[in-house]
């Protein structure tokens with residue numbers, strides 16, 4: 001018997017709020033957290049690295065929770081840093097537990113043994129995705145429709161290159177909801193919206209949308225918001241209110257087509 005990764009007094013890897021919410025939308029925040037299990041000793045990183053975008057999606061947890069309240073929608077939020085294990089990657093791809101992120105080496109992820117890798121999967125990745133799957137299963141069993149909205153945020157500057165988009169919609173096999181949301185977001189005053197950029201959904205770089213959206217045949221969209229837009233509470237509220245207004249409109253538009 002190996003020692004568990006998470007001690008009893010450490011936070012649970014997943015919070016599931018407002019499951020009884022009446023909205024058709026089901027929200028996820030794969031990268032909302034930046035906690036690191038005590039046993040991993042900060043992954044060998046200086047504190048300031050674990051506050052940067054490489055550790056988490058800055059601002060998105062607050063946007064997701066506000067959006068959940070405004071829409072009366074369920075929201076599933078990950079507690080631990082994506083540097084511990086990336087909850088939006090298949091655990092079989094090498095970047096699941098990155099040895100390098102942007103240009104930062106992660107000492108605590110170097111030459112990780114099978115047991116250590118398995119513990120991160122079973123104690124952090126698996127409970128998170130099991131929570132999403134069980135929530136969606138219960139809705140389906142109750143005859144409730146679900147529309148998956150995967151929320152993320154991206155850094156304004158990556159490897160020295162500035163990004164012009166304020167936000168983006170991402171998709172792969174089913175672009176329906178993304179396309180109608182893209183139209184509505186692009187019509188907002190002063191917003192530059194990325195259409196599958198700076199990232200696009202793929203089976204190698206994503207997990208939540210391919211597994212819980214595409215495979216279940218649920219309408220879905222992955223939304224990326226640039227982090228400088230949602231660093232402070234005013235920006236978080238503005239984006240939550242904008243998405244609470246536009247997501248239902250985009251879904252209505254999608255259904256009509």
Ligand SMILES: [Zn+2]
Nearest residue numbers: 031057152153
């Ligand atoms: Zn993310």
